[in-house]
Amino acid sequence: MRDIFAHRIHNIDTSEIRKVFDLAAKIKNPLNLSIGQPDFPVPAAVKEAMIQALKDDKSGYTPTAGLVQLREAIAEFLAAKSGVRPAVDDVIVSTGVASILFLLFQTVVGKNDAVLLIDPYFLIYPALVKYHEARPYTIPEDFGVDQIAELRAQLRKDNVNLKLIMFASPSNPTGKILTRHQLELLSELAEEQDAIIASDEIYGAFDYEKKHISMASINAERTLTLNGFSKSHAMTGLRVGYLAAPPRYSGIVQKMVTLQQYTMVCSPHAMQWGAITALRTGIDNELALMKKRRDMVYGMLSKVTTLPFPDGAFYVYPDIPIDSAEFVTQAIERRLLLVPGYIFSTNRNAIRISYATREDILEEGAQIFCDMVAELKDTLH
């Protein structure tokens, strides 16, 4: 039989998070701290808006770019957040931020283009870089002037300019919120390299003491802002995400809309009405709960290992004494499901723990994690 595959498809592998999901399905009563979705339900008002939309037969095609009313509400939201209001036609709504990312990469990232990621990175970013046969560059998430200088030297040596600077703040997997100074460094870098900035703000609603800063408030002219409703309003499975662009990049949005005509077609209609309501629906109670959990798990973990301070999102990313693939296997024997750090970083000795989980499960799981680390340290010493 001839090869049934196109060459490009060999550039992609199954997500390691999905492998943990599949494993989870086989374990009885797992302590599942691997899941990247809130455990709270869709807020009642948002749910009601979607139900009403279905009753009102909001089930036909929407405009490819998304409902005008939703794009207006998004522009309003972003204006309040960053001080800069995008044009409604510079906003595209798609079936989640993952779809937005794919449309964006298809539109702007060519073979051998240089893409900067911040390590640890969300696992989809390097997968998309590889799929598009682009060249990844990384800087650590605690970067400062020195790391940017090193990167600059490397780019000069490779005789390449960055095409795209791609990051999430707050970070998945560490919860790190980039400082204003760091965002300014990225902004300068983008100017100097003539690079597009893609700021994934999907966890922007989950900040606690330290407040999330939208990249568009630092460099409006070069920043594409990506966001959605999966995390803030527990709509992971309902598929509404968006991208907003400055006038300089209107053409990117237009091409993404064109490609969407042939791919996702539109984000689910009734869900888009839910998203409009979501933009008016705060999640203060949910945030207070998340902060309480974060404090608990950070308190427990910081006694036995080191970890970046989890400013936001709903993850912690502690160091572990052994390779994360092996650690995850050992944890599964104790019913504990975690995501191995190596899929988010070149550093293999870390683990992602999600605290978007019921407290009793979280506490039991965190305790097992702490015991495992303590035991491993004993063994290794």
Added chain:
Amino acid sequence: MRDIFAHRIHNIDTSEIRKVFDLAAKIKNPLNLSIGQPDFPVPAAVKEAMIQALKDDKSGYTPTAGLVQLREAIAEFLAAKSGVRPAVDDVIVSTGVASILFLLFQTVVGKNDAVLLIDPYFLIYPALVKYHEARPYTIPEDFGVDQIAELRAQLRKDNVNLKLIMFASPSNPTGKILTRHQLELLSELAEEQDAIIASDEIYGAFDYEKKHISMASINAERTLTLNGFSKSHAMTGLRVGYLAAPPRYSGIVQKMVTLQQYTMVCSPHAMQWGAITALRTGIDNELALMKKRRDMVYGMLSKVTTLPFPDGAFYVYPDIPIDSAEFVTQAIERRLLLVPGYIFSTNRNAIRISYATREDILEEGAQIFCDMVAELKDTLH
């Protein structure tokens, strides 16, 4: 400023149907016969299932390939339809058949691969062929042994084998249902060329006297069956479509699922529950209505021009005396919205009329069409 685009994105243009949509938005009281979606609402039971799913918090991620319960119900449906039951793991659910097509092309269609289309074709097919830098071949929809022989000679001359045979029966835009003999010819061709068959059966529910035959009932081993709920259950904007594969092509489904992890992630969760109910929900009343409309519009049009007999779907595709781009422009001056035939065919002198429209509008629009054709014939003679 440097080029912000990746090379590949220049291979795609705005859908001409969408251009008509945009135009339609600017006309007062248009007679809109351009729309490819049913005018009936989502059946009550299906709507209720989606509402219940939202109430039950079916809003998180589903498995990437789709809910197991939905894939089981799809396997059951296909078994009843074609006599061959696909394995549940050989079914993938995505955000509509357009998404399925894109995942499929990304997975199997490489540069310069030969893809056979049946002319007239659904406009997304040649767009995807071009986007993937593949080579399109076509045969007319009334093909027989002779046209297959000609194609075979051409392929031999070009020293290429077909990688993919892609078609929709019933057809969008003509309504044509391929005969058993034609499907057998395609089956033989696929065997001889070692080609994958992709049978788009999205209009399979819309057949009237002549019954739709699933390609999988003719050649189960080589047929990928594509279908969804957009047309049969008026769920165009709710985004649930699927593909089922024979064991030979399990690997294609696996790769499509992998790519979906990084792109659409999953079809909207609550809508998947609606789809399960849709598979148990007949549309006899809607079909009777569609047939009545088809008879009316066919009766009117066949008096003034020629057109393929519209076996199924909800379109007619009459010949017109002038170029379809010009005809559409003239029709708009009379408030009539149509889709130009040139986007579906190398023959530019035809028009697509959708009869999924309220009868009074349909009748008025069809009358204007008939008048235009008569006037043009007078002028040209």
